Amino acid sequence: xxxxxxxxxxxDSPIIIGKLKVLxxxxxxxxxxxxxxxxxxxxxxxxxxxxxxxMDITMPEMDGIEATQAIMSExxxxxxxxxxxHGQEKMVLDALKAGAKGYVLKPFQQQxxxxxxxxxxxxxxxxxxx
Amino acid sequence: xxxxxxxxxxxxxxxxxxxxxxxxxxYFKSEFDISVTKNKNMIGNMNEIALLDVTALIRIRGxxxxxxxxxxxxxxINAIYYLMTLDLxxxxxxxxxxxxxxxxDVINIVLGHSxxxxxxxxxxxxxxxxxxxxxxxxxxxxxxxxxxYTQHLETSLGNxxxxxxxxxxxxxxxxxxxx
Numbered sequence: 001x002x003x004x005x006x007x008x009x010x011x012d013s014p015i016i017i018g019k020l021k022v023l024x025x026x027x028x029x030x031x032x033x034x035x036x037x038x039x040x041x042x043x044x045x046x047x048x049x050x051x052x053x054x055m056d057i058t059m060p061e062m063d064g065i066e067a068t069q070a071i072m073s074e075x076x077x078x079x080x081x082x083x084x085x086h087g088q089e090k091m092v093l094d095a096l097k098a099g100a101k102g103y104v105l106k107p108f109q110q111q112x113x114x115x116x117x118x119x120x121x122x123x124x125x126x127x128x129x130x
Numbered sequence: 131x132x133x134x135x136x137x138x139x140x141x142x143x144x145x146x147x148x149x150x151x152x153x154x155x156x157y158f159k160s161e162f163d164i165s166v167t168k169n170k171n172m173i174g175n176m177n178e179i180a181l182l183d184v185t186a187l188i189r190i191r192g193x194x195x196x197x198x199x200x201x202x203x204x205x206x207i208n209a210i211y212y213l214m215t216l217d218l219x220x221x222x223x224x225x226x227x228x229x230x231x232x233x234x235d236v237i238n239i240v241l242g243h244s245x246x247x248x249x250x251x252x253x254x255x256x257x258x259x260x261x262x263x264x265x266x267x268x269x270x271x272x273x274x275x276x277x278x279y280t281q282h283l284e285t286s287l288g289n290x291x292x293x294x295x296x297x298x299x300x301x302x303x304x305x306x307x308x309x
Contacts (some may be wrong), residue, residue: 012260013231013235014228014231015235018215019214022217058258058260059260060260084242085240085241085243087243087245087246088249090253090256091255094255106239106242107160107239
């Protein structure tokens with residue numbers, strides 16, 4: 001059986017954090033910490049070293065693109081998947097350029113989040129949640 | 131300013147509103163199975179703007195420089211809050227916090243999707259601020275922008291109003307409201 005992935009969830013909405021926690025738990029991942037903005041995300045990453053980060057983009061204090069750049073510069077092996085409502089191509093490109101390994105549009109579906117995380121970790125994707 | 135050639139500012143306001151309404155309808159239908167219909171619309175000075183019970187706003191920055199305001203009747207935002215948090219087990223003491231978050235999530239998701247429609251208007255990328263919930267409805271009148279364009283929307287669970295607030299130059303005297 002594969003090791004349970006640990007996840008840091010970053011979002012300024014308590015509803016999104018709550019929904020992602022439920023969804024990730026259902027898939028079989030473990031949410032080990034949450035953060036409400038980019039600055040908190042950087043600190044949380046250093047503290048808990050998760051396998052994967054789900055990162056919102058539009059947040060107060062520091063946005064998700066800046067936080068991704070900061071985490072990637074210090075931890076080049078970090079696996080960050082953007083989970084955001086921003087659909088414009090420029091934002092997707094900026095996120096990938098910052099080092100994000102995946103991009104999921106809100107409102108998210110379980111299968112899309114699962115696939116993005118599995119691909120970020122180079123793990124096989126199974127069609128459990130269609 | 132980086133206006134795309136051939137897009138007058140008046141037309142830009144209409145294009146933004148049409149995108150926001152289209153994305154609101156699509157989101158409400160797919161996520162909550164709520165149908166949205168257009169009602170009256172109006173344009174006016176900021177001292178005339180009418181807000182409903184719970185109001186969330188986001189600023190769009192860059193070539194499109196507007197404040198977008200979503201204002202909900204209590205019954206509608208309560209229904210959305212309920213549907214969004216069904217599986218979260220919210221404690222009674224946190225209901226108000228999550229109800230406000232629901233209003234913020236709606237405007238954030240709708241505007242995030244609208245950036246897909248509007249991206250050609252600002253090739254440097256449309257920037258939106260995090261949502262802010264208005265605790266004091268009078269606060270919006272202190273915003274430096276001077277005019278608004280409001281579209282009222284109806285649903286079976288309550289009404290809402292979407293307003294675009296901006297500088298007067300965006301709203302020409304020949305501004306034509308589209309039905």
